[in-house]
Amino acid sequence: MSTDARAFCRDEAQAIATYNFAYLDEQSKRMIRRAILKGIAVPGYQVPFASREMPMPYGWGTGGVQVTASIIGPDDTLKVIDQGADDTTNAISIRKFFARTTGVATTTATTDASIIQTRHRIPETPLTEGQVLVYQVPIPEPLRFLEPRETETRTMHALAEYGVMHVKLYEDIARHGHIATTYAYPVKVEGRYVMDPSPTPKFDNPKMDQCPALQLFGAGREMRIYAIPPWTQVVSLDFEDHPFEVQAFDRPCALCGADDVFLDEVIMDDQGTRMFVCSDTDHCNSRQTAGHAGEQDT
Amino acid sequence: MQAEPDANGYLEGGFADPVMGGQTIFRAIMQAMAEPGTIRPISQALRAPAPMTRTMAAIAATLCDADTPVWLDDALAAAPQVIKWLGFHTGAPMTPHTDQAAFALVSDSTAMPQLAAFAQGSDSYPDRSSTVILAVESLASGDAFDLSGPGIRTSARLRLTPAPADFIAQWTANGAQFPCGVDLILAAPDAVACLPRTTRIRQGEG
Numbered sequence: 001m002s003t004d005a006r007a008f009c010r011d012e013a014q015a016i017a018t019y020n021f022a023y024l025d026e027q028s029k030r031m032i033r034r035a036i037l038k039g040i041a042v043p044g045y046q047v048p049f050a051s052r053e054m055p056m057p058y059g060w061g062t063g064g065v066q067v068t069a070s071i072i073g074p075d076d077t078l079k080v081i082d083q084g085a086d087d088t089t090n091a092i093s094i095r096k097f098f099a100r101t102t103g104v105a106t107t108t109a110t111t112d113a114s115i116i117q118t119r120h121r122i123p124e125t126p127l128t129e130g131q132v133l134v135y136q137v138p139i140p141e142p143l144r145f146l147e148p149r150e151t152e153t154r155t156m157h158a159l160a161e162y163g164v165m166h167v168k169l170y171e172d173i174a175r176h177g178h179i180a181t182t183y184a185y186p187v188k189v190e191g192r193y194v195m196d197p198s199p200t201p202k203f204d205n206p207k208m209d210q211c212p213a214l215q216l217f218g219a220g221r222e223m224r225i226y227a228i229p230p231w232t233q234v235v236s237l238d239f240e241d242h243p244f245e246v247q248a249f250d251r252p253c254a255l256c257g258a259d260d261v262f263l264d265e266v267i268m269d270d271q272g273t274r275m276f277v278c279s280d281t282d283h284c285n286s287r288q289t290a291g292h293a294g295e296q297d298t
Numbered sequence: 299m300q301a302e303p304d305a306n307g308y309l310e311g312g313f314a315d316p317v318m319g320g321q322t323i324f325r326a327i328m329q330a331m332a333e334p335g336t337i338r339p340i341s342q343a344l345r346a347p348a349p350m351t352r353t354m355a356a357i358a359a360t361l362c363d364a365d366t367p368v369w370l371d372d373a374l375a376a377a378p379q380v381i382k383w384l385g386f387h388t389g390a391p392m393t394p395h396t397d398q399a400a401f402a403l404v405s406d407s408t409a410m411p412q413l414a415a416f417a418q419g420s421d422s423y424p425d426r427s428s429t430v431i432l433a434v435e436s437l438a439s440g441d442a443f444d445l446s447g448p449g450i451r452t453s454a455r456l457r458l459t460p461a462p463a464d465f466i467a468q469w470t471a472n473g474a475q476f477p478c479g480v481d482l483i484l485a486a487p488d489a490v491a492c493l494p495r496t497t498r499i500r501q502g503e504g
Contacts, residue, residue, distance in 0.1 A: 020317065021317045021318070021321075026316060026317060026320065027363055029320070029321075029324075030320070030360070030361060030362075030363050031363075031365065033324050033328070033360075033361065034361060034366070034400075035425070036328060037327065037328065037331050037361075037429070037481070038424075038425040038427075038481075039425075040328070040331045040332050040449075040494060041331065041481045041494035041495055041496065042424050042425065042476075042477045042495070042496075043448050043496065045424060045425070045477060047425045048423075048425070070324075071321075071324070071325065071328065072321075073318070073321045073322060073325060074318070130329075154422050155422065157422075158420075158421035158422040159421070190448055190496070192476070192477065193477075212451075214328075214329075214332045227332075228448075229331075229332045229333070229448045229449035229494075229496075230332060230333060230449055230451075231448065231449055231450055231451045232448040232449065233448075
């Protein structure tokens with residue numbers, strides 16, 4: 001390429017280097033918006049969509065990013081969390097991406113956000129009506145590790161044939177004495193579709209049931225969108241003699257003393273000293289601000 | 299050279315700002331679909347040739363494009379300006395077959411075809427169903443329906459003027475084939491409400 005041509009390309013690139021609002025072009029947004037409406041109308045059903053290349057790798061939340069880009073508007077306030085934290089790489093880069101491409105307000109406070117994009121946690125602070133929770137989903141198909149063929153799993157969903165999932169949970173019991181699945185714990189939505197809640201800890205499953213907020217799920221690489229409308233029944237699969245139960249922790253958060261939250265284990269030094277702290281940084285910070293303290297501070 | 303005035307009446311009347319306009323309308327529709335029975339105001343000033351209402355035009359401009367075959371009811375199909383407006387502003391192809399429509403535009407709710415005539419989707423792909431955009435005169439008065447189902451905390455009340463003929467029986471049959479079935483977007487002059495296929499309705503009292 002000649003020097004002139006290079007210069008021309010560079011000038012052209014600079015001239016067009018203004019992205020559309022929220023990065024995606026309007027036709028892509030329309031296609032995703034139609035998939036979202038179908039997802040809401042058929043709760044728990046995975047709607048195929050023509051996932052786009054995004055300026056970040058698959059596995060970084062391209063599905064969630066495309067859903068957020070298609071619903072976000074100038075009046076929104078966006079919060080992004082990664083494993084409950086507002087201050088990790090994935091959360092910060094996605095929050096900055098939308099701050100740059102939309103100019104919308106961002107926040108770390110769950111109560112201030114109208115859209116919360118999440119990777120693998122549901123905030124501890126109860127969600128409210130009008131909020132939208134957008135999940136980043138790696139593998140949307142709950143039956144995928146039991147049946148690799150898409151043609152088969154699609155038929156199984158069509159027939160509501162979910163016996164194999166109960167066999168899987170039963171094998172957990174036979175092997176471990178209890179259901180050993182701790183994350184991506186399968187749920188049944190409104191008595192029809194078995195759905196993968198994304199790799200959230202099963203601790204968060206009860207929060208999905210009758211949730212006042214709209215829950216949208218985007219899987220970019222697998223090209224699926226699904227949804228749970230507000231006030232919808234979401235039941236974790238279990239057995240009468242082995243009822244579903246969430247993780248329990250034998251100590252409170254070391255920083256804020258909360259004993260009803262999901263905790264992260266943090267290694268403190270080479271001697272194996274460990275600390276257990278809230279995975280939800282916003283919840284932990286606001287409790288500390290309110291004067292709560294854990295053993296760390298006492 | 300002076301620009302030709304829009305003598306035909308279909309070149310103008312789209313979104314003044316397609317990006318923000320589409321986002322605003324979509325959020326209203328999304329919230330209405332997520333919470334059936336709630337009424338979301340629509341304030342976008344679109345102009346469309348009669349008998350297409352401006353709310354209907356706003357919904358079509360938000361959701362329809364070259365990927366979505368659109369079916370028009372007799373009143374709309376008889377108006378060449380409507381077809382030209384939709385072609386120019388959305389690029390959507392028209393289809394004469396109700397069961398091939400991604401979106402069906404119905405301007406006269408009393409003459410709506412049976413819901414069963416539209417695309418219902420399949421058990422494997424229930425998303426391949428028609429969404430019916432139905433123009434109504436009012437969502438504030440008229441026949442009352444009590445709603446229940448996903449998106450509704452306890453109960454919700456929807457009013458329709460005018461309601462399609464035999465509406466409860468048709469809607470009950472539509473819901474009975476879940477996950478297949480059509481979804482309904484109700485377009486009032488300044489507002490929108492939705493009935494996804496999951497919503498159960500019965501005659502409201504009073």
